[in-house]
Amino acid sequence: MALDAETLTLLLDAVRRFVADKLVPAEHELAESGVIPESIVAGMRELGLFGLSIDPAYGGLGLNMVEEVQVAMALGHTAPAFRSLAGTNIGIGSQAIVLAGTEAQRERYLPRLASGELIGSFALTEPDAGSDAMSLRTSAQRDGEHYVLNGTKRFITNAPVAGLFTVMARTRPDRQSDAISCFLVEAGTPGLTLGKPDKKMGQAGSLTCDVVFDNCRVPAEALLGGEEGNGFRTAMRVLDKGRLHISALCVGIAERLLGDAVRYAAERKQFGKPIAEFQLIQAMIADSQTDIYAARTMVMDAAAKRDRGENTTLEAACCKLFASEMVGRVADRAVQIHGGAGYISEYAVERFYRDVRLFRIYEGTSQIQQLVIARETMKAHGV
Numbered sequence: 001m002a003l004d005a006e007t008l009t010l011l012l013d014a015v016r017r018f019v020a021d022k023l024v025p026a027e028h029e030l031a032e033s034g035v036i037p038e039s040i041v042a043g044m045r046e047l048g049l050f051g052l053s054i055d056p057a058y059g060g061l062g063l064n065m066v067e068e069v070q071v072a073m074a075l076g077h078t079a080p081a082f083r084s085l086a087g088t089n090i091g092i093g094s095q096a097i098v099l100a101g102t103e104a105q106r107e108r109y110l111p112r113l114a115s116g117e118l119i120g121s122f123a124l125t126e127p128d129a130g131s132d133a134m135s136l137r138t139s140a141q142r143d144g145e146h147y148v149l150n151g152t153k154r155f156i157t158n159a160p161v162a163g164l165f166t167v168m169a170r171t172r173p174d175r176q177s178d179a180i181s182c183f184l185v186e187a188g189t190p191g192l193t194l195g196k197p198d199k200k201m202g203q204a205g206s207l208t209c210d211v212v213f214d215n216c217r218v219p220a221e222a223l224l225g226g227e228e229g230n231g232f233r234t235a236m237r238v239l240d241k242g243r244l245h246i247s248a249l250c251v252g253i254a255e256r257l258l259g260d261a262v263r264y265a266a267e268r269k270q271f272g273k274p275i276a277e278f279q280l281i282q283a284m285i286a287d288s289q290t291d292i293y294a295a296r297t298m299v300m301d302a303a304a305k306r307d308r309g310e311n312t313t314l315e316a317a318c319c320k321l322f323a324s325e326m327v328g329r330v331a332d333r334a335v336q337i338h339g340g341a342g343y344i345s346e347y348a349v350e351r352f353y354r355d356v357r358l359f360r361i362y363e364g365t366s367q368i369q370q371l372v373i374a375r376e377t378m379k380a381h382g383v
């Protein structure tokens with residue numbers, strides 16, 4: 001469902017103001033403490049950020065993809081850990097229920113995910129199943145009116161604060177996509193425990209940890225959609241959307257980094273003039289601006305295609321590959337323009353340089369995006 005133009009403008013203005021007035025000033029403190037203040041979480045709830053992609057019938061804003069990516073770009077202008085808290089509810093933590101849940105599952109979870117009262121978490125990755133998601137070993141065995149889950153999930157975003165886990169588990173041992181099913185497991189279920197929060201290279205405040213299932217018994221109604229065998233395909237569909245959202249976030253962060261670099265270049269004087277007047281600095285500015293324009297255009301095009309109901313597996317992978325690599329290049333140039341200051345944590349570019357490294361890895365590495373793009377391209381050519 002699309003918002004009218006005026007409502008969308010008001011929403012984007014409100015998000016941009018919230019980012020500039022509340023989040024950017026709190027970035028440094030977040031990096032030091034790793035904790036998002038309650039007042040900021042409350043502000044995010046008030047803006048409706050947790051429910052961006054959830055239908056208004058369940059209390060969300062029901063944005064279409066073109067609208068959602070614009071909000072993600074706006075949120076990219078600050079430390080990505082802020083977006084990450086709402087990010088799982090917007091994307092991988094809610095979309096399996098939106099796409100494939102039963103009406104009872106939607107009614108039970110979507111309103112609380114939309115309000116941010118409940119944090120959702122997507123549990124696919126395992127110690128021995130990363131890029132090869134289909135090799136996951138977590139099992140779910142039917143036992144009367146229950147399933148019993150056993151296995152370990154790794155690097156699960158927002159797991160330390162999640163109230164609900166969307167868990168991909170094997171209901172058959174063979175390597176077929178329909179051997180994998182999806183379960184909605186509530187935090188506090190006996191047999192579900194969490195590992196210690198991971199210490200990461202960047203994105204302090206975005207929490208990840210292991211999720212361990214040890215004879216964790218869930219009612220049969222926890223099976224997503226009430227049907228076994230749809231878990232893998234649902235996960236892939238969820239990732240198609242998630243990859244577009246992450247691409248938009250990369251665009252927003254790159255815009256922020258270029259803004260920081262340009263302002264620094266205008267202030268910093270060497271050889272008697274601002275370094276912005278040197279052509280070698282201008283070349284880096286120009287390359288970053290070109291990169292951002294290309295990525296933004298790709299994301300908007302793919303989002304519009306998705307809104308028209310077309311399959312965007314190929315486009316989402318192209319966007320994720322290009323935008324995540326692009327923001328890495330832009331961050332690198334931003335550090336270079338800052339010179340020695342760019343290596344010092346007082347300047348935001350040092351932190352962003354570490355933060356953006358994750359985008360080339362999670363929700364599918366660059367190499368997995370290349371694989372998907374090549375497969376889809378060959379398919380389109382009948383090969």
Ligand code: COS
Pocket residue numbers: 092124125130131132133134176177178232233236237239240313362363364365368371372
């Ligand atoms: N949408 C819907 N269905 C999809 C799909 C998509 N985007 N991609 C694959 N599928 C379906 C296929 O159609 C196939 O269905 P059938 O078994 O009914 O024919 C099934 O899923 C298996 O697909 P495929 O054969 O392509 O599986 P592979 O094991 O070869 O690999 C990749 C799939 C590599 C693309 C997948 O494992 C992947 O994306 N890995 C990265 C995982 C990831 O992003 N992890 C991040 C953690 S979550 S933050």
